[in-house]
Amino acid sequence: MTITTLDLKTATQLANAAIAASHELGVKPLAVAVLDAAGHPLAVLRDEQASFLRPKIATGKARGCLGMGFGGRELARRAQAMPAFFDAINSLTDGEVIPVAGGVLIRNSQGTLLGAVGISGDTSDNDERCALQGISAVGLVADTGDAQA
Template sequence: MTSLDLSTSDQIADGVLAAGKARSAQPLTVAVLDAGGHVVVMKRGDGSGILRCEIAYGKAWGALGMGLPSRVLAQRAPSAQGFFTAIASASQGRLIPVPGGVLVRNAQGRIIGAVGVSGDTSDMDEECAVEAIAAAGLKADTGG
């Protein structure tokens, strides 16, 4: 697999929402992007806030665009404020450098997409993404 397809993306999105319910998380929103950064699937749990789609997308898009999980971006942002300000401008504000944006890798380790989750704490968002990606038989890259 060189990029996430609709069936796998849908499975991941459903898995994120199920993982959130199993953990009693706040309502989640999930964005699944293919290797080219295009939204394949976006789903909102009932009661999810109105900005959650943009945040989930920004977490996934930023991870994919930088080739680094959003947790790594969050760790680097405080020491490179000028760089992240420039990235924010260049990306027209789309990059969200907080945990919850997870790269998806195939068996060979190649990036084939990204998953962004928003709605609960960033750690919970990331945990739900990791569980869903693994359940789909793929590798989740959180930078850890």
């Protein structure tokens, strides 16, 4: 059966799996925000050692991906190439778009957009690694903004 919407149970499992991955990889404490396709939070979890800003940063990474329709890596490239445009986007969103790796779109096996996950706490690359493991753990497809290998 193909998942067509992201539900609370799956979002919570994804967030828990991403935090578990952070422990296995030995990265710094993380916060994970899982949003549905409309940008509404379904699960926001913070490792008890992660700072209070991490959930907001994680949410900004996920919201940026959903709002622009690209994974965090593509958003980062575009933000670097068009800083004035992304300054305008951040002005429109009260600074809620964070265009870096660690924001990942979530798709089903047919490519339908289900939502996004954002992770913050370590380097953007390590945040993304944990996001990828969380998405994989629930049987969904990650879209980082890079071409699939």
